[in-house]
Amino acid sequence: MIPSNLFSRRQFVLLAAAAAASGPLLTRGAESQGGYLNGRLYKTLKIGMVRAGKTLEEKFAIAKEAGFDGIELNTPGIDVKEVRAAIKATGLPVDGSVNAGHWNVRHTDADPAIRAKALASLKEALIQTHAVGGNSVLLVVGKGSDGPEEEIWKRSVENISQAIPLAAKLGIHILVENVWNQFCYDHDGDHTQTADKFVKYIDEFNSPWVGMQFDIGNHWKYGSMGDWIRQLNKRVVKLDLKGFSREMGKFTKIGEGDLDWADVRKALADIQYAGWAAAEVGGGDLERLKEVSANMDRAFGLTAQA
Numbered sequence: 424m425i426p427s428n429l430f431s432r433r434q435f436v437l438l439a440a441a442a443a444a445s446g447p448l449l450t451r452g453a454e455s456q457g458g459y460l461n462g463r464l465y466k467t468l469k470i471g472m473v474r475a476g477k478t479l480e481e482k483f484a485i486a487k488e489a490g491f492d493g494i495e496l497n498t499p500g501i502d503v504k505e506v507r508a509a510i511k512a513t514g515l516p517v518d519g520s521v522n523a524g525h526w527n528v529r530h531t532d533a534d535p536a537i538r539a540k541a542l543a544s545l546k547e548a549l550i551q552t553h554a555v556g557g558n559s560v561l562l563v564v565g566k567g568s569d570g571p572e573e574e575i576w577k578r579s580v581e582n583i584s585q586a587i588p589l590a591a592k593l594g595i596h597i598l599v600e601n602v603w604n605q606f607c608y609d610h611d612g613d614h615t616q617t618a619d620k621f622v623k624y625i626d627e628f629n630s631p632w633v634g635m636q637f638d639i640g641n642h643w644k645y646g647s648m649g650d651w652i653r654q655l656n657k658r659v660v661k662l663d664l665k666g667f668s669r670e671m672g673k674f675t676k677i678g679e680g681d682l683d684w685a686d687v688r689k690a691l692a693d694i695q696y697a698g699w700a701a702a703e704v705g706g707g708d709l710e711r712l713k714e715v716s717a718n719m720d721r722a723f724g725l726t727a728q729a
Contacts, residue, residue, distance in 0.1 A: 458724030459692035465699045466719050467493040467518050472706025479505050483513040485709050490716035493518035495701055498560065499547035506555045518699050519559035519598075519636075519661065520552045530582040531565025531575035531606070538582045545586045549595045559596040559661055561636045567605025575606065580627050590632040596660050598636035599625065608645050614669060616642075618651040625658045634658050638703070639687055640665035640674060649686030653693055662700040664719070677704060677718040684722045 468491050476482035479502075486494050496506065498520040510516060522545055530541045548560045564579045583597065590597050599621075603610065607620040625635060637659045639648050644667060652659060667673070668680035678684065700723065702715050719725070 460723045461725050463697040465492040467699050468702040470496050474706050475708040480509040480512050483509040483515045487515040489712035496520045497523040498551040503554045517555045517557045519557040521561045522548045525563045529565035530579040531569040553593040559598050561598050561600050587630050597633050600636045616646040618654040634660035636661040638663035640667045643667040643682045649690035652690035656694045663703045665704045678722040
């Protein structure tokens with residue numbers, strides 16, 4: 424049993440539902456209302472970004488002091504008892520996790536034994552994330568280099584689908600991240616690409632428990648992130664973010680570069696998004712994490728909450 428004082432999935436669903444209910448009012452005039460995302464977007468970050476603190480509890484405390492509402496772990500591989508103690512001591516919830524090793528042990532691999540290991544890892548990640556109160560597992564499904572797109576598409580869908588019954592039982596979302604893995608986009612193409620293939624891929628699972636943790640910075644090089652968000656719509660369950668400069672061809676701090684954050688904010692209001700956004704940039708000590716938190720506030724039009 425998860426202690427009742429932890430921030431539970433049920434509490435988050437209720438918060439999100441309440442936010443969505445008032446969404447249409449602010450969608451018509453987000454700027455005049457102080458920004459649609461203010462009070463609707465919850466800031467989280469990857470545990471690896473917290474470079475200070477000797478214990479997990481200290482790291483949680485630093486993330487909270489820096490202004491984050493939650494934190495993401497890497498699973499499987501956590502000490503559930505230690506994580507629960509850190510949550511209880513700091514009041515900082517674990518909103519979700521990243522499936523450890525998913526780049527190397529892939530659902531697109533041609534070897535059935537490797538795919539079986541990928542499935543086992545995903546299932547254990549779901550179990551451990553549930554045990555600490557999270558509600559999602561981020562997943563990189565594989566690499567385009569594992570074979571023709573039609574083949575790796577079929578392999579990954581079949582493999583990941585075997586974890587959906589467990590995800591549904593536990594109430595944990597499996598969230599595909601859009602990354603530079605040569606899959607569902609043209610890696611050598613230009614910036615006029617759409618999210619059509621990602622839409623088709625997520626829909627092929629035909630499950631409310633499979634969606635996207637959409638990384639806003641990862642594909643600005645390849646298309647309009649505002650338009651991709653509008654296309655993906657409710658398939659976007661959570662966000663990852665970093666900045667990117669098309670001009671320089673490199674990732675940047677959140678809010679820097681030439682990514683169209685104004686259109687991103689508008690797109691999120693258009694789909695009435697309410698949920699978590701995870702920073703995925705270079706971390707550091709408390710001061711650096713405060714900078715990241717402040718950059719998120721500016722990029723999303725957030726203000727300090729009382």
